[in-house]
Amino acid sequence: MAGSTEETKRRLLDAARVEFSGYGIAGARVNRIAERAGVNKERIYGHFQSKEGLFRAVIAEAMAELVREVRPGEGSVGDYVGRVFDYHRSDPTLLRLLMFEGLQEGYVGTHDASERTSWYADAAKSLASATDRPEDEAGRLLLTLIGLGAWPMAMPHLSRLCQEATGETEDLTSLRDFIVTFAERGANTPPA
Secondary structure (H helix, E strand, O other): OOOOHHHHHHHHHHHHHHHHHHHHHHHOOHHHHHHHHOOOOHHHHHHHOOHHHHHHHHHHHHHHHHHHHOOOOOOOHHHHHHHHHHHHHHOOHHHHHHHHHHHOOOOHHHOOOHHHHHHHHHHHHHHHHHOOOOHHHHHHHHHHHHHHHHHHHHOHHHHHHHHHHOOOOOOHHHHHHHHHHHHHHHHOOOOO
C-alpha cells in the first residue's frame, strides 16, 4: 500500500492507537502496528525513532483531541465534569492509553511532558477562576474533577458493581447526573 509520507504517518498513528490502547506500550508489537498500517515496520523507526516515540505521538494526538473537545472554565464545574464523562463514555481510548502509560514504571518521567504540563496548568487556572477555590488548590481540584468524570469509564466493572451492590440498576445517565451535581456542590463549597 503506497502513499505519501503524511498518509503513512497517519496510518501508523491510527494503527498504533488501536495497538497501544489494547496492549499498552509493553505489550504492543511493532510488527502488528506495521501490518495493520500496511507498511514496513522500518517506517515506524523512520517517522518516530522508536516504539516509545510512536506511543508519545499517539498520546499527544489523543490529548489534543481531548483539549479541543473538553475545555475547563467553559460553563460550570458540573458542566466540565459532565463533558469529561461524555467524552470518555463516547471513546475510552485515551483513558486506556493513560492507564497503560501510568502502568509503565517511570515512563512519564522519561520524556518531555511540558506540553501536557502546560495544558494542565492552564486548565487548573481556568477552574480556579471559575470557582471560589484558592489558586494553590487548583491542581488538586482539576485532578478531582477529572477523576469524577473519567473514573466510571476507566473502571466500568467497578462502576457497575458499586451501583448493583446498593440495589441500583446500572444507569450511566443517572450516574452522570449524580456526578455532575456532586461536583457542582463540592467545588462551590467554601474551603475549610
